[in-house]
Amino acid sequence: MFLKEEELIQNVFHDLVSCQEAFSEPLVMEPFYKDFTYRFCWNSNSIEGNTLSLDETIEVVDFDTVRSGHTYREYTEAKNLYRAIQEFLDVEGTNITEEWVKHVNGKILGEEVDYRKKNLYIGTLAEATYYPPAYERVPGLMEEYLANLSFRERAGEISYEKIKQLAEEHIRFERIHPFRDGNGRTGRMILNQQLLNAGLLPILVTDQSKYRQAFRRYDKGGDVSMMVYLIGKGEQQSLDTIKKLRETVQEKGLYQGDGYGLDRLEQSEGGAGSASAGAEGAILQRHPTV
Numbered sequence: 633m634f635l636k637e638e639e640l641i642q643n644v645f646h647d648l649v650s651c652q653e654a655f656s657e658p659l660v661m662e663p664f665y666k667d668f669t670y671r672f673c674w675n676s677n678s679i680e681g682n683t684l685s686l687d688e689t690i691e692v693v694d695f696d697t698v699r700s701g702h703t704y705r706e707y708t709e710a711k712n713l714y715r716a717i718q719e720f721l722d723v724e725g726t727n728i729t730e731e732w733v734k735h736v737n738g739k740i741l742g743e744e745v746d747y748r749k750k751n752l753y754i755g756t757l758a759e760a761t762y763y764p765p766a767y768e769r770v771p772g773l774m775e776e777y778l779a780n781l782s783f784r785e786r787a788g789e790i791s792y793e794k795i796k797q798l799a800e801e802h803i804r805f806e807r808i809h810p811f812r813d814g815n816g817r818t819g820r821m822i823l824n825q826q827l828l829n830a831g832l833l834p835i836l837v838t839d840q841s842k843y844r845q846a847f848r849r850y851d852k853g854g855d856v857s858m859m860v861y862l863i864g865k866g867e868q869q870s871l872d873t874i875k876k877l878r879e880t881v882q883e884k885g886l887y888q889g890d891g892y893g894l895d896r897l898e899q900s901e902g903g904a905g906s907a908s909a910g911a912e913g914a915i916l917q918r919h920p921t922v
Contacts, residue, residue, distance in 0.1 A: 637861045648833075664870075676713060719739060781801060784829070
């Protein structure tokens, strides 16, 4: 499976370079980010058991329209996460600090938050039950986690090894489980901000079964290959969306390519296995909905 994941990531790097002009086209990137914001809100909540469909999520965040068959909490979760994505997920890059992480979780939960003050467990007897570290250890573990976090800010060189590091860091955050609730949604916000800081595209987790399996594999033997695969597949799916939008804009005769002066994603001196984000690193255009 190692080669499969590595080949997938190399293909993603190749496609990122081939799509570089599309990243500076507002008629491509603006609809991409608008659609992504809705889908990320729906997708991340659905992983946690929220039963709203994508259409229902859009209706509640845009028009405050609700349908029968859902709980008040589900609608509140959609509104809160959508606001968190809009306010904190920064396409141009941002520093991932303790304050940023707490603000994200607070927006998701709709309240001021701090790290959890009691011990807890995750899962059910039907599945593998996980016991996070004792709550007294959380501040120290989060300090260490954030101090060593890759792509805490917009800079650096992306490579297959860096993707592996991102995968492990995502799992580590979830295993620290620093908050009383909202850890999964907060962790996926952190992961997507890291990807944006690295000059990559944000992703959705479309295979929830493999996502849960990725945590179990890591718990058993420190294996991050499944999480690497999911990050690669997410990047690939985001790139496929960019390509389709580019084709549509080209067919309409509206495509202007690189006429907006944004930085390009270039192959680094390390060869095909990595891509440089550069000092500025911006291959993406900010959209106000993100």
